Amino acid sequence: MFKAYIDGISYYLPKNSLDNASISLDHPEWSIEKIAEKTGISNRWIADKDESVGDMAVKAANKFFEENNINKDEIDFLLLCTQNPDYTLPTTACIVQDKLGLPKTVGALDFNLGCSGYVYGLGLAKGLVVTGQAKKVLLITADVYSKIINEKDKSNKTLFGDAATVSLITNEPTADSFEILDFCYGTDGSGYDNLIVKNSGTNKYSESTPDEFDENGKYISNDSCLFMDGTKIFNFTAFNVPPMIKDVLAKNTMMDSDISYYVFHQANAFMLDFIRKRCKIEEDKFFVSMNDVGNTVSSSIPIALKRLVNEKSDVFNILLCGFGVGLSIGGVIIKKYESR
Known part of the structure; x- marks a missing residue:
């Protein structure tokens, strides 16, 4: 039976910044210092209005390919963890496959989990690799909670930021891999x-x-x-x-x-x-x-x-x-x- 390894991680952060000063302006009862003390957060990155989870996933994946010199044609499965898909249907992973130009022989699916999603994604990816169903799995996480948070909701606004990450799960380790x-x-x-x-x-x-x-x-x-x-x-x-x-x-x-x-x-x-x-x-x-x-x-x-x-x-x-x-x-x- 094969083993499974994480072989590289990249992440993408949107360009729009939401710092504590901006939140304090909208909610004067919350000082900059109070927000930082309660949350340990001073800044978040927020997706553009027309920037979707699929868009962020593609940007993160392209960054990953560039940073790690990975051949897209070697990817044989795509897993996308998100709670904010582009559409109720079809699965956003299929859209990402096309936009990335991945082979049409890849498997692709979304799975809906939040804060535990990366660990579960590693479990799913490992299952594909150790059973020989795939050799290189692209595990993507992407969420845009900013699009589902009410502008009046200062509590959630102070906590959540948007981001996307890409990890390669493979049966072929390198010196930098983690089993x-x-x-x-x-x-x-x-x-x-x-x-x-x-x-x-x-x-x-x-x-x-x-x-x-x-x-x-x-x-x-x-x-x-x-x-x-x-x-x-x-x-x-x-x-x-x-x-x-x-x-x-x-x-x-x-x-x-x-x-x-x-x-x-x-x-x-x-x-x-x-x-x-x-x-x-x-x-x-x-x-x-x-x-x-x-x-x-x-x-x-x-x-x-x-x-x-x-x-x-x-x-x-x-x-x-x-x-x-x-x-x-x-x-x-x-x-x-x-x-x-």
Whole structure:
């Protein structure tokens, strides 16, 4: 049976900047310092009005091909993780295949996951590679949450940024590759409505819904926009991540001392620090890189992973963990390839 490796990551950030000063201008009750303190974020990148997930995926992929000198004709499968597809149908991955000029012999599909999406994508890609169905899988993550966040929603506006990433999953390692080891997954669909766009599918569809405000005039929600119950998402994360980390270590017969770095979904600074302490992870092994990009949903782990590998030299075993919308969680360890 083949092994599967991550062999290169690239990412694309849109050109429009949304910094804390801009948010504070729209919401004077939130100072620049307060936003940074609560979120650990100073800037986010926002897609153009006419820039779709498919557009961002293509830009990220072309950047990947240029940076890694990869022959497009060698790609035989395309996986696209997004919750903001170009259309309800057809699958955006098919559009991306055509725009990239990939061979018509490739497989291509979308899968709908958010903050755990990169880990699940690695699992799907590994399954294709180790069973011999594909030799080179292009795993793309791309989301444009800015298009589903209400302009009056200061809470979500401060957290989320748009981005796209591309990772190559292959059975042919190079000196820079990381082997994908064993996974653990988890799902609690009873919390599906804690992070949701209610008016977005066939269940409750209408052309428009009004903004809702509390008695003090504070924005609450709009069923056509992103809604997040931050407290319940926090509780899900706080109670489910620590046992997940233990399970991933056990499944891979490793201990904390075997792990060089931990890269979690880059949600916000407060949540990450709370989880780190709850998991008893040393601060210098816990990599955080979100200040200049925000919470980029499925792209947050690969962006941080790319930066970790570029910045640190002592990177051998990395534990990845994604968690959030679904409610969904997943973890895996990747191991630096050593040629024998």
